[in-house]
Amino acid sequence: MSAPKPATEPTREEARIAPKPPLRRFHQARWDEQLIFELGTPGERGISVPAPEPEVREAVGDPAAALPAALRRSTPPALPELGQQQVLRHYLRLSQENLGADLNIDVGQGTCTMKYSPKVNDTFTRDPRVAALHPLQDASTVQGVLEILHRLEGLLKEISGMDRVSLQPAAGSSAIWTNVAMIRAYFAARGEAEERDEVITTSFSHPSNAACAKTAGYRVITLPPDADGYPDIEALRAAAGPRTAALLITNPEDTGIYNPRIAEFVRIVHEAGGLCAYDQANANGILGITRAREAGFDLCHFNLHKTFSTPHACGGPAAGACGVTEALAPYLPSPTVEFDGTDYRLEADRAESIGSVRPFYGVIPNLVRAYAWIMSLGAEGLRETAEIAVLNNNYLLAKVSAIHGVSVPYAQGRPRLEQVRYSWERLHDDTGVHSEEIGLRAADFGTHYWTSHHPYLVPEPMTLEPTESYSRADLDEYAAILTEVAREAYEDTGTVRTAPHRSTVHRTKEDTLESPATWAVTWRAYRRKILGESV
Amino acid sequence: MSAVRIGLVVNPVAGLGGRVGLKGSDGAAVQTRALALGAVPCAGERAAVALAELRARGGEFELYTAAGPMGATLAGTACHTVHRPPAVTSPDDTVAAVRALVAAGVGLLLFAGGDGTARDVLRAVGDGSTLPVLGVPTGVKMHSAVFAVNPRAAGEVAAAYLRGGVDVRRCEVMDRDPEALRAGRLASRLYGWLSVPHVPVRVQSRKAGSAAVSPESAGGIAAELRARMSPGSLLVLGPGTTTRAVAAALGVDVSPDGVNVLETGRGSAALLAQDANADGLLALTHAREAHLALTPIGGQGFLLGRGNQQLTPDLLRRVGPARMAIVCTEAKLAALGGRPLLVDTGDEELDAALTGHHRVITGRRTTTMYRLVS
Structure with a gap:
């Protein structure tokens, strides 16, 4: 061991803060935290409630006696028993062990539109006039929130071109299910439910379209992409016929490629007697530019937690909105919000409605956030949102395309809208490294990405969607991370294959x-x- | 506990004919001609890539192989030699080496070659052997589904297998059909089945050899077929793992490499004919309601004319397009990479009639509208 160096004053040079490295030296926390069920001590409590005064006890009697005997537990629930500080510490630690949307440059969650959820909009949802409402309150006491719902419906009618909008669905798949249920009710009312038992969708539309249609009892026909990456229109012609109930389609699809023949797709299905439902989960690049109505659709849905900024909430509840033409309006979920010029009311007495798809009126906090977001931007702002999202995506496309080993399948040389499904096939052929492994190595730099739904149609896929929220500096940093990981894959393959090294798990x-x-x-x-x- | 023993056998002349345009390398005469035309052996080099990949991925194993260019040369010193071939190797050397490796107790057999070598391996271990086998693709003809997509992928799959948790599935050994070739047509024939480690879909983004059929998909496909058939009608199943899984879902065990005929009852199905030939199929289906279920060859897309020539144009016309079903899992369709389904029945008019979009049954109430060309 060498003797410690004598303490000296640091030089001016040494005192300077070291310049930041081109890529940040990120290391995630690892707490080896137990599950909350394994923590605590019997009898430990978050709040010690003082015993009631004798006169209170006397006046109230036994509170449990107010409950019917059948509803009373014989044993207390097996809940974790912890003090407040332990609970707080537990969840803060867990929060440090993930890469949430507010922590990383979250452009790697393609198809999810991980835009920033403005925190100011949370202040409205925490306001007691929203947070303290009870769903069973009389409509006369909730006029304010009903007005918000009514106005939000009006905004979404304008954005989609549709005649009525329901805000009840809890998320995207819930909204797709709602549309399928309305399609089923529409044909049942015409006595065609038995005959029209097929739903057509595409390989690059979200799998929830096929899943919801199957859940509703339909047979599902999937159209694969043609050589240019568009859904195969000849396959559609072969599929459409007297058994067609509907076409459920996304545009742009998950490749970010806009289908310029979408009106022809709609026409083919209409001529076969079917309805067309537009999955607008990918609407972020077309807000204020195109509308479902002009493309001829009968139904559409938005994911308010994607396009309209409300949080995704780790699987929900989020919020979905279904827009329909006048012909489909009778089948909308109940209740609807109606306004007679003076009062707002909930209308539940609707004979042809498919019923409720979510208790009460939907996910109110997210509807309030979406309303606030739209109002803060205005019509011009919505269009600018789409333009910046597309610009950001094509900026990132140019940077990522330049990385050795990356390719961009389909529609060569054409721009993409709001997202791109890239392929690491060439890098994989050269190095043996898989796309999943590159995504895991990216976690060592504080970010990540998602590959694609299964089965992979694009080999070694990576789906990036930068939205309008991220700055040019953010996109440069993200592209620099991918560039570095690709370099490592070629020069230091083992490091990538065994990644992540600086992550929690x-x-x-x-x-x-x-x-x-x-x-x-x-x-x-x-x-x-x-x-x-x-x- | 000792490490897993891996067997390696290289066919040093595999692939010789490819680059010099001989369409294959089987037979001493072809090999001599290939060498005269300037062919350079590359099987050993490609096998070495697979081994290096396996080692890079941290596989713990003891290597058993044959002497010289059949393995030891590229494997280095750290291997056990079980067979010493003469200077000029023949298919019998592959068979002898594989048998010696089996006797040495290897738990996984890697072989480097093409379809001809795969057939030699099949001959050595026996059809339906449960010994896990994986081909390092070095041949010219590789119609078989027992190969990794490239040598590196072979090392990767082997490493995954050693780590554990990788299923082994039965995969087709195919080769060019000599009878068809004599008649001037290029066709392949199914020779048997080897057990091949199956790497799950998430890493198997392209055709990687084996065709995985989950019981859910097979059950769904079987239910769809049943719904189309009246009780007492016949179901003719073409060869393949998918159709075999469908038969299993109907409660019938059939050979995977032949054309089999089931008779459906009200609640069950029975095997009416196993490995039926062309004449037998025509006789059985005479004046009966007969349905046909076909599955494409994984990674290639051939539906008719490869390994199922028993399904003659006469039979196909009798069954008719309405009763002909194409069945395939979504993963297997995706692995075709956009390539169309193919038919080559030997009857151009029939091929033309089959051209167009077809509903491929992928599971319960699900189809994909897929293009077929001739």
């Missing part, structure tokens, strides 16, 4: 996700399936 056991026998999404399921306890 190095590798998840993906095989446990393959079988329902090992899925454990609750504590009870974990104890039963993984710990082998009989609970």
Whole structure:
């Protein structure tokens, strides 16, 4: 061991803060945190409620006696028992162990439109006039929030061109389901439900379209992409016929390629007697530029948690909005919000409605956020949002296309709208490194990306969608991370293959996700399936 | 515990004919001619890439192989030699080496070659052997589904297999059909089945050899077929893992490499004929309601005319397009990479009639509208 150096005054040079590296030296927290069910001590409480005064106790009596005997528990629930500080610490630690939308440059979650959710809009949802409402309040006492819902419907009618809009669905898939249910009700009312039992969708539309149609009892026909990446119009002609109930289609599709023949797709299906529903999850690049109505659609839906900035909330509740033409309006979910010029009311007495798809009126906090977001931008602002999102995407496209090993399948040389599905096929052929491995290595630089739905039609896919929220500096940093990881894949393959190295969890056991026998999404399921306890 | 033993056998002359335009390398005469035309052996080099990839991925194993260019030369010193071939190797050397490797107790067999070598391996281990086998693609003809997509992928799949959690599935060994070739046509024939490690869809983004059929997909496809058929009608199943899984979902075990005929009852199905030939199929389907289920060859898309020539134009016309079903999992369709389905029945008029878009049954109540060309 060498003797410690004598302390000296640092030189001017040494005192300077070192310049920032071109890529940040990120390292994620790792707390080895137990599950909350494994924490705490029996009897520990977050709040020690003082015993009521004798006169209060006397006046109230036994509160439990107010409950019907059948509803009373015989044993207390097996809840974790923790003090406030422990709870706070637990969740703060968990929050440090992920790469949430407010923490990383979240352009890698293509198709999800991870735009910034302005925090100022949360102040409205925390306002007691929203937060303290009870869903069973009389309509006369909730005129304000009903006015917001009515005005939001008006805005979305204008944005989509549709005649009526329901705000009840809880998210995108919920909205697709709502549209399919309305299509089913429409044909049932015409006595064609038996005959029209097929729904057409495309390979690059979100799989929820096929899934919702199947759930509603339809047969699903998928159209694969043609050589240019557009859904195969000849396949549509072969598929459409007297059994066609509807076409469920996204445009632009998840490749970011806008289908210029969309009006012809709609015409072919209409001529076959079917309806057309526009999945507008990918609307961020066309706001204020094109509308579902002008393309001839009968129904459409927006994901308010994507295009209109409300949070995704880790799987929900988010918010969906379904727009329909006058012909479909009778089937909209109940209740609807109606305005007679003086008062707002909820109309539930609608004989042809498909019923409720969500209790009460939908996810009010997210509807309030979406309303605030639209009002803060105005019509011109919405269009500018789309223009910047497309500009950002094509800026990133130019930077990422220049990375050795990346290719951009389909529609060569043509711009994309709001997202791009890239391919690392060439890099994989050269190095053996998979797209998933590149995404994992990106986590060592504080970001990540998503590949694609399965099965992969684009080999070694990567789907990036920068939205309007990210600055040029953000996009430069993101592209620099991908460039660095691609360089490593060629020059230091082992580092990429064994990544991530600076993340909370190095590798998840993906095989446990393959079988329902090992899925454990609750504590009870974990104890039963993984710990082998009989609970 | 000792490390897993991996067997490696290289056919040093595999692929010789390819670059010099001989369309294959089988037979001493072709090999001599290939060398005279300037062919350079590359099988060993490609096998070395696979081994290097396996080692880079941290696979722990002991290597058993044959001497010289059949393995030891490229494997280096750290290997056990079980077979010493003469200077000029023949298919019998592949067979002898594989048998010696099996006797040495290898848990995974890698072979480098093409369809001819795959057939030699099949001959050595026997049809339907459960020994996991993986081909390093170095041949000219590679119609078989037992190969990795490239040598590096072979090392990757082998490493994944050693790590555990990788299923082994039965995959087709195919080769050019000599009878068809004599008649002046290029066709392939199914020779048998080897057990091949199956790497799940998330890493198998392109055709990687084996055709995975989940019981859910097979059950869904079977239900769709049943719904089209009246009780007592016949179901003719073309060869393939998908159709075999469909038969299993109907409660019938059939050979995967032949054309099999089921008779459907009200609640069940029974095997009426196994490995039926062309005449037998025509006799069985005479004056009966007969349905046909076909599945494309994985990665290639051939639906008719490769490995199923028993399904003659006469039979196809009798069944008719309305009762002809194409069945395929979504993953297998995606692995075609946009390539169309292909038919080559030997009857141009029939091929033309089949051209167009078809509803490929991919599962319960799901189809994909897919293009077929001739």
